[in-house]
Amino acid sequence: MTSTLLTGIGELWTLDPALDDPARPGGVADGQVVRDAAVVLEDGVIAWTGPAASAPPADDAEDLGGRAVLPGWVDSHTHLVFDGDRAAEFEARMAGQAYAAGGIGVTTEATRSAPTERLRTLTRARIAEATRGGTTCLETKTGYGLTVADELRAARLASLLIEDGELDEATFLGAHLVPAEFAGDADGYVDLVAGDMLAAVAPHVRWIDVFCEEGAFTPEQSERVLRAGAAVGLGLRVHGHQLGRSGGVALAAALGAASVDHLNHLGAADVEALAATAVHPTRAADTPGRLAVQAGPTVATVLPACDLSTRAPLAPARALLDAGAALAIASNCNPGTSFTSSMNFCVATAVLQMHLSLAEAVRAATRGGALALRRSDVGHLGAGARADLHVLDAPAAVHLAYRPGMPLTHAVWRAGQRVV
Structure with a gap:
């Protein structure tokens, strides 16, 4: 198995279901957005997410230059x-x-x-x-x-x-x-x-x-x-x-x-x-x-x-x-x-x-x-999820609404493979 470490993530939206706040069922809980983050992809799934300073080693690495990363x-x-x-x-x-x-x-x-x-x-x-x-x-x-x-x-x-x-x-x-x-x-x-x-x-x-x-x-x-x-x-x-x-x-x-x-x-x-x-x-x-x-x-x-x-x-x-x-x-x-x-x-x-x-x-x-769609493998970047990532050409996801209509998609991974 080959692993890839993505670093240089200014803002990472994992939306990890394990961290859901029952009091805010439609929102995003503390811990589901990580700053100065990193992600490890392995065999098509998310193997690890967290602060970049704690990232484990991987076979390959790519620096995303401070961009925001969302689930696809x-x-x-x-x-x-x-x-x-x-x-x-x-x-x-x-x-x-x-x-x-x-x-x-x-x-x-x-x-x-x-x-x-x-x-x-x-x-x-x-x-x-x-x-x-x-x-x-x-x-x-x-x-x-x-x-x-x-x-x-x-x-x-x-x-x-x-x-x-x-x-x-x-x-x-x-x-x-x-x-x-x-x-x-x-x-x-x-x-x-x-x-x-x-x-x-x-x-x-x-x-x-x-x-x-x-x-x-x-x-x-x-x-x-x-x-x-x-x-x-x-x-x-x-x-x-x-x-x-x-x-x-x-x-x-x-x-x-x-x-x-x-x-x-x-x-x-x-x-x-x-x-x-x-x-x-x-x-x-x-x-x-x-x-x-x-x-x-x-x-x-x-x-x-x-x-x-x-x-x-x-x-x-x-x-x-x-x-x-x-x-x-x-x-x-x-x-x-x-x-x-x-x-x-x-x-x-x-x-x-x-x-x-x-x-x-x-x-x-x-x-x-x-x-x-009754799927638990997509829509988030928790461990074990399909490695579907949307990298924005912006430091934070708020730019989606702050800069409406602008071409903000920088890169896309689907099932661990970069497709854009």
Whole structure:
């Protein structure tokens, strides 16, 4: 085994779970940020962190010149497998046209028409772009095919990218929108999603998701899809409350979903329901069927870049944290409503406009995303974690919000290998 010592770290954010302060569940505790620090990487994992003066010897060494080091971003919500462009839709929205779920159909048509090798090339390029911005753990969804063959193609592509070590998590989102060929027969399409489509796709993914929203799927239809996924061992995720109080929060909490994402329109009862899952998690395994994903809270995942791109009310991240809910920040990279994978931008927006502290935003974009994916190996730099590091071209992490929009990613390690 070869070890590497990284020194010259002005500020090291380990976010080590062993040092969590139960009184500050959404924040960063004393000891989780170390100044004048060092890190030892060995065999792809974190072997040691601490003050540079106490660093053990290693086979190789690199001086980072006083820069800040964070865990790599964990982006728990993206839609990377697509072809086509919706810049005209974005331009119209900026001119005052309201966002509606139907624009997904434009991407569906382009994606169905794309050769598989083109989809692979486009997806890999988007992953590489995210990596260059400090993201080291990525989830992505199907959902732009909406036929058995096209959803299976997207799932297989994602699965192969996971096998190749480029991607981390894949989600089946056949219930993204009712396609044109099922117009007027949403229940018939739900039968397909929960039946033949799920059976084909399930071996290639870990999660199932549904767009529980007016113009997409009702809570009753969404529940059918999620229960079918749980019955074959998939973990549950929900798109909800983006366009209105859709019922997605109550459904996600009741079924023990790992996350519910968007959350622009919440009432007090919705906030309380999410906070309650952090205290008394509903185990999805308690619902009909079995589940291969461990229990935990239903993580409230906010998507700041999407909120700006759709001119929607910002998700109430501050109120969610204050109530005790588990919070994640993700990019929602997709062609229609958030065509960015910049987690730096999302973190800066959360601080500047959602009223989170820097520590809360950094934790939500690392530990929060890992929790939403039910992973303990990423999102922190505690001993034994995957050696995913994001080195900033700045002496402290506060520069992410202090200098918004600047190219602050200096270097990235993923699983112990420098990739940027």
